[in-house]
Amino acid sequence: MNSAHAANFANTTGAIVGRLSALRLQFPILAQPVNGQPLVYLDNAATTQIPLTVLDAMREFETRARANIHRGVHTLSQRATDAFEDARETVKRHVGAAGAHELVFTSGTTEALNMLAQGISTGLDGHAAVLGAGDEIIVSGLEHHANLVPWQQAARRSGATLRILLPDAQGRLHEDALARLLSPRTRVFALTACSNASGERPPYEAMLALAQKADALTVLDAAQAVGHSAMQLDTLACDFMAFSAHKMYGPMGIGALVGRRAAMERLTPLRFGGDMVQSVSFQRAVFAQLPARLEGGTPNVSGAVGMAAAASFIEAVGFKAIEAHLTDLRQHAVRGLRQIEGVTVLSAQTEMSAIVSFVVQGAHPHDIGTLLDARGIAVRTGHHCAQPLLEHLGTGPTTRASLAVYNTHEEVAQLLSGVAHAIEVLR
Ligand SMILES: Cc1ncc(COP(=O)(O)O)c(C=O)c1O
Numbered sequence: 001m002n003s004a005h006a007a008n009f010a011n012t013t014g015a016i017v018g019r020l021s022a023l024r025l026q027f028p029i030l031a032q033p034v035n036g037q038p039l040v041y042l043d044n045a046a047t048t049q050i051p052l053t054v055l056d057a058m059r060e061f062e063t064r065a066r067a068n069i070h071r072g073v074h075t076l077s078q079r080a081t082d083a084f085e086d087a088r089e090t091v092k093r094h095v096g097a098a099g100a101h102e103l104v105f106t107s108g109t110t111e112a113l114n115m116l117a118q119g120i121s122t123g124l125d126g127h128a129a130v131l132g133a134g135d136e137i138i139v140s141g142l143e144h145h146a147n148l149v150p151w152q153q154a155a156r157r158s159g160a161t162l163r164i165l166l167p168d169a170q171g172r173l174h175e176d177a178l179a180r181l182l183s184p185r186t187r188v189f190a191l192t193a194c195s196n197a198s199g200e201r202p203p204y205e206a207m208l209a210l211a212q213k214a215d216a217l218t219v220l221d222a223a224q225a226v227g228h229s230a231m232q233l234d235t236l237a238c239d240f241m242a243f244s245a246h247k248m249y250g251p252m253g254i255g256a257l258v259g260r261r262a263a264m265e266r267l268t269p270l271r272f273g274g275d276m277v278q279s280v281s282f283q284r285a286v287f288a289q290l291p292a293r294l295e296g297g298t299p300n301v302s303g304a305v306g307m308a309a310a311a312s313f314i315e316a317v318g319f320k321a322i323e324a325h326l327t328d329l330r331q332h333a334v335r336g337l338r339q340i341e342g343v344t345v346l347s348a349q350t351e352m353s354a355i356v357s358f359v360v361q362g363a364h365p366h367d368i369g370t371l372l373d374a375r376g377i378a379v380r381t382g383h384h385c386a387q388p389l390l391e392h393l394g395t396g397p398t399t400r401a402s403l404a405v406y407n408t409h410e411e412v413a414q415l416l417s418g419v420a421h422a423i424e425v426l427r
Helices: 016-025 052-064 075-094 109-119 149-158 176-181 205-211 301-317 319-338 367-376 387-393 409-426
Strands: 101-106 137-142 162-164 186-192 216-223 238-245 255-260 277-280 285-287 344-347 355-358 379-382 398-402
Touching: 016 301, 016 319, 052 075, 052 301, 075 101, 075 162, 075 255, 075 301, 101 109, 101 301, 101 398, 109 149, 109 216, 109 255, 137 149, 149 162, 149 186, 162 176, 176 205, 176 255, 186 205, 186 387, 205 216, 238 301, 301 319, 319 344, 319 355, 355 367, 355 409
Parallel strands: 137 162, 137 186, 186 216, 216 238
Antiparallel strands: 101 255, 238 255, 277 285, 344 355, 355 398, 379 398
């Protein structure tokens, strides 16, 4: 790790608890009071905080290499191009992408999924779109709106039918239900690696394999997994995977669509313009090869540099250690919440999730969130951009605490006493 702030938090095998003080120094934002109380930041599923090593990498780029990429012969332009392409390689490696994969930088998961859904439902220069009338798209019922609404639009645009793989009453998805939905007309199966609203982690490895066997293009929304789970794209039956840097300790406004090159080549570009063309006349354009083909316009280069630094930060801390720490914290939170009368935790049994979503009988999540904020505890309340799921489960809006590498058991204890206090006040 090449940073002025690289420090003794790096150790890929030791438990996180022994490294928490060094780790928390990487996140100065955590050391401030909020409403007169020490900040307890438990809104990590929305956005994680950013470590100094990532800020250092971005500052280094902006102060030493900032220039536009790919178009200049001058030294700074070459430095910036190298920084951007190095970042692409680092992020690809981080998610286990192999030689047969390509990665395109986007502004985040939402743009990646829109690029995909629009890219396969729109034709190009007289060539038909991948999706057509009579085709079927299957989307799981656990999805964030970002992995549902673009598919609704793709279905309307192409005349395809949208089918929903509904979860059971506990919010779990089942392979046999997917097997029943798959048909010779299924062209796309889109699934989340972890629901941001319930915390449920479906058996995505097996489900993607099932869908790919049925010749569907498979799409994984990994936004809630990349921050703590080692994704091994080259072992997954996954054609496309989308994720955002700001949910993995990186900057906002940058993310990626990564996938099998042969599948990515089938996408009609979302953005036409500079840098994505090979040659242009007044009437026509010949488009560039991947990845430039899907990266029209000036990209967020310092964002890409920051995203790569965030990947290096996670690897320096260690996936196994992070996963173990988050599992301990989640179990602590789930156990404690279930002991409070009237509290129901969604997907309490799920594993490898950093999200604790709950409802309280007789208390509105908004009021709970406001009372927690008065104690300096940041959680998120509402439908979490997954309204159909929470309506299907019958819970309505929830309170969601979500965990990250820098959270402590003391903070979980504060959450638990904060929730108990809020319930006392509200009943
Ligand atoms: C599962 C999931 N998918 C997609 C998104 C959208 O991510 P972004 O807002 O970074 O585009 C989110 C954000 O919360 C998410 O949790």
